[in-house]
Amino acid sequence: MNIIFVGKYRGKPVRWQIGLMASSVLFSGFLSIMAVTGFWWGTSSGQMNQLADVERELIQQKSMITKARTNAQSELDALAARLGLMQAHVTRLDALGERLVTISKLDSKEFNFTHNPALGGPRESESSVSLEFENVLNDLSDQLDSREQQLSILEDVLMSKQVKKETRPSGKPIIKGWTSSYYGKRTDPFSGKLEMHKGMDFAGREGSEIVAVSAGVITWASSRYGYGNLVEINHGHGYTTRYGHNAKILVKVGDAVEKGQAISLMGSTGRSTGPHVHYEVLLNGRQVDPLNFVQASS
Numbered sequence: 001m002n003i004i005f006v007g008k009y010r011g012k013p014v015r016w017q018i019g020l021m022a023s024s025v026l027f028s029g030f031l032s033i034m035a036v037t038g039f040w041w042g043t044s045s046g047q048m049n050q051l052a053d054v055e056r057e058l059i060q061q062k063s064m065i066t067k068a069r070t071n072a073q074s075e076l077d078a079l080a081a082r083l084g085l086m087q088a089h090v091t092r093l094d095a096l097g098e099r100l101v102t103i104s105k106l107d108s109k110e111f112n113f114t115h116n117p118a119l120g121g122p123r124e125s126e127s128s129v130s131l132e133f134e135n136v137l138n139d140l141s142d143q144l145d146s147r148e149q150q151l152s153i154l155e156d157v158l159m160s161k162q163v164k165k166e167t168r169p170s171g172k173p174i175i176k177g178w179t180s181s182y183y184g185k186r187t188d189p190f191s192g193k194l195e196m197h198k199g200m201d202f203a204g205r206e207g208s209e210i211v212a213v214s215a216g217v218i219t220w221a222s223s224r225y226g227y228g229n230l231v232e233i234n235h236g237h238g239y240t241t242r243y244g245h246n247a248k249i250l251v252k253v254g255d256a257v258e259k260g261q262a263i264s265l266m267g268s269t270g271r272s273t274g275p276h277v278h279y280e281v282l283l284n285g286r287q288v289d290p291l292n293f294v295q296a297s298s
Helices: 020-104 131-167 291-295
Strands: 003-009 012-018 178-181 184-187 194-197 200-203 209-211 216-224 228-236 239-249 262-266 276-283 286-288
Antiparallel strands (some): 003 012, 228 239
16 A cells, blocks of 8 residues: 655656555654644643642632731731720829829828839740730739729728718808807806806807708707707717707708708707807717817818
């Protein structure tokens, strides 16, 4: 079997004749070339596909990393803003505490809002990544706890001082009038003898108002020997005040009264020579000189 190829070369007809063996060799070579080319193309195509998959995976990973960084930065920004707000609150608490200590004239060494709380203890191993931020949060938390305790104690002290101030008798039991007799020994207007006068007398117009010198509870509101119509107020902390010789009593036992509230009208009942109020201050059940309380600022 022969294979004949016919063509032209420089305008002249040319014919090539190839034998069976040569044609078989050429055909086998052609098939080999095609097989190698196909294998190469398939291998290259697979590698290209794998490379494309890797590139897509890298793009996805980069996107996830970028998103994670963005979220982490947003969280850090939020934490930083919150931390700044907490530090601002601590600063305001410190300023408020210092002001209260100054106003109340308390010991600044006992209520010191300028120093960090005294703390201690062994150091535990922590991750170096979050150690600094964790330390800041821990210090701030300790400061808040310390300030809260100090302010709580300060509030109790101030409340106690305020209650004592409000319940301590101060000022005069009259709105208008004058002092007619002081605490101490004097000549008794009825017997003419030198006797102890355990209160102060304030004279004025009959029917004028007698007022409570401090907040308290009425424990007596009726007549009593020598006092005439008497009003007695328990102010707490050992203080009691008495208002005698009233023409009319305006309160009853058990009533809570405030400082400056009218409790009776001036009169001359009982052992009295004219319209006035006999005013007594008792501390733990014993009469004391009312003058210091009368002169005390309201």
